[in-house]
Amino acid sequence: MTLDEREKKIYLSEKDMPRQWYNINPDLPKPLDPPLHPQTGKPLTPDDLSMLFPMELIMQEVSMDRFIDIPKELIEIYRMWRPTPLVRADRLEKYLDTPAKIYYKNESVSPAGSHKPNTAIAQAYYNKKEGTTRLTTETGAGQWGSALSFAGSLFDLDVTVYMVKVSYNQKPYRKTMIRMWGAEVFPSPTDRTDAGRAILAQDPDSPGSLGIAISEAVEDAVKSGGHTKYSLGSVLNHVLLHQTIVGLETKKQLEIAGDAPDILIGCVGGGSNFGGFTFPFVADKMKGSNVKIIAVEPDACPTLTKGPFAYDYGDTAKMAPIAKMYTLGHDFVPAGIHAGGLRYHGMAPQVSLLVNEKIIDAVSIPQTAAFTAGIIFAKTEGIIPAPETTHAIRTAIDEALKCKESGQGKTIVFNFSGHGHLDLGAYEAYLDGKIEDFAYPEEKIKESLKKLPQVG
Ligand SMILES: *Cc1c(COP(=O)(O)O)cnc(C)c1O
Secondary structure (H helix, E strand, O other), rough: OOOOOOEEOOOOOHOOOOOOOOOOOOOOOOOOOEEEOOOOOEEHHHHHOOOOOOHHHHHHHHHOOOEEEEOOHHHHHHHOOOOOOOEEEEHHHHHHHHOEEEEEEEEHOOOOOOOHHHHHHHHHHHHHOOOOOOEEEEOOHHHHHHHHHHHHHHHEEEEEEEEEEHHHHOOOOOOOHHHOOOOOOEEEEOOOHHHHHHHHHHOOOOOHHHHHHHHHHHHHHHHHHOOEEEEOOOOHHHHHHHHHHHHHHHHHHHOOOOOOOOEEEEEEEOHHHHHHHHHHHHHHHOOOOEEEEEEEEEOOOOOOOOOOOOEEOOOOOOOOOEEEEOOOOOOOOOOOOOOOOOOOOOHHHHHHHHHHOOOOOOEOOOOOHHHHHHHHHHHHOOOEEEEEHHHHHHHHHHHHHHHHHHOOOOOOEEEEEOOOOOOHHHHHHOOOOOOOOOOOOOOHHHHHHHHOOOOO
16 A cells, blocks of 8 residues: 555544443453452452442442443543544564554553543542542552642642652652642652551662552551542553543554454553553454454563462552452562553453453563663654553564564554653663663562462
């Protein structure tokens, strides 16, 4: 096809933007194991969760409706940046000299620069509707903290962000964004909570972890009571539900392009951009399509590839629910790699189940290989990817190179989860040859796994 016959960017019109999210619960090959109460080990009731979340989100968490309407107030906000473009990475294809077609769904065009506002605005909306006045949350690299701050500013909610300390220092401008949207942000572990003080007593130089920051945010919400609730940026069913707008749009756009995916790729931290992007296609796979679906994680935090599928706490201080998932242990503190959003010890239960059932594949890669792919992408397609996103790009490149060897012109589609404009410190370190790879921390993981709860 000539350039005039084929569009590089496949836009969907606003009127064709999905009006419902897709809920994978009724289509899972078997039911999820129930989440358990962190103190009693008994299955959680909606009442247990109501201290943390508004009822509408709790109902979405357990819903068996295949499609859930997107409120019109949220459609209106989504239109600020959605539908996002699906882009043919033809310049990358040419550079790789591959017969494969490569597409990416560009979620970096949102106000916060990633997919995260897709659920942040939904969570802020349902909280506001049920009388919440303040939200607490954790953030790794600062993407989620900035997305929720943006959402809080739209719905006039106060937001308190506990930001993993290593990222707070590596990514100071995320902190500025959070403050610009009117929220407050603290480097975690802090001395504001029992959970934070306990960690600081053991290790005053703790780099922090998402598990610790979650404990702090949950404790703050529970102790504040009443109109303060907690908000989580990944992992939970309702978060992945809101993110399915990404995959639903991608499906329509591929139809417009007259293509069908052979391989779908996303990076995984807690699993939300990956789940949102791939779940609408997982339904097809279970009906017989043979699309290959690959989740990519860093070698330094190899949850899906090296962890057991077991019940574990969602946070370090054992305050968050116990979930059946792939895990490296709730007190595992991964190396301070630059893809801060991929440093979570656990994984979304829905993604975990699908990996365990072998419907989804998982791979892990070293961070230098990921950064190299990020530079190739910036040079060919122009956009500077977030360090998290470079994991998806690396695997897309590797699959395209396999196609070159075998001469197969497969269609590869990956989720471009965010841009790296606020991660330039990481790229500076890479360009100066200061990025190291961390070997699989087998001993540390083994130690941590000894502390899994004896339940279920
Ligand atoms: C937060 C983040 C991730 C990882 O989180 P998931 O919930 O696994 O999607 C990936 N990419 C970017 C750009 C992020 O901000």
